Amino acid sequence: MKLIQEFKAFAMRGNVVDMAVGIIIGAAFGKIVTSVVSDILMPVIGFFFGGASFVDLKITLKDAVLDSAGQVVTPASTLNYGNFIQVTVDFLIIAFAIFMMIKAMNKLKRKEEAAPAAPAAPPADIVLLTEIRDLLKDKK
Structure with missing residues (x-):
């Protein structure tokens, strides 16, 4: 029973949940980028290289x-370098997009750190004692 409670505490910690959300969003983002590369970008590049499909x-x-x-009887032995080119372009686009997102997050974090913190208001008892002191000064 204790093991289940420990696992629940571990799984519900903020970092683990944030990481899980990031992985899910990253996987979906990867699918989008793969589709953009294979369905939009590579056909255009292939058109400029004589209409060749890079996968072929x-x-x-x-x-x-x-x-x-x-x-x-025996299939041909081939070195499929076109697919490698397409996967490499996928990787470069995903890596660049992640780089830009992290760069933007770091910029926002620096702005938060650079903003001066508002001075904390003194506790009520200090304010009251200051008022009493000032009233005593005025009576003299």
């Missing part, structure tokens, strides 16, 4: 072996 770019190391009926 590969180097054939060994051709496929066909039987007399034309059926593939």
Whole structure:
């Protein structure tokens, strides 16, 4: 029973919950960026490079072996570098977006730290004693 209570305390701590939310949002953000890269950015880049789809770019190391009926007996061995290019572009865009978000958060944090804290009001008893002192001075 104590183990369950300890786990509940651990799971409900602010840092763990914040981290879980960040991971979920990051995964969704990654899917969006992947879609932008593969569905919008790479076709445009491919258009400028002769209409090639980057995913289809590969180097054939060994051709496929066909039987007399034309059926593939052994598939071709290929080096699929186009997919690597697309995944690299995905990574660079995600890394740049995260860099910009962290940079903005750090800038906001610096502004909060630089703002001077408002002077704390003195406690009520100190204010009362100051008023009494001033009244006594005026009586003299």
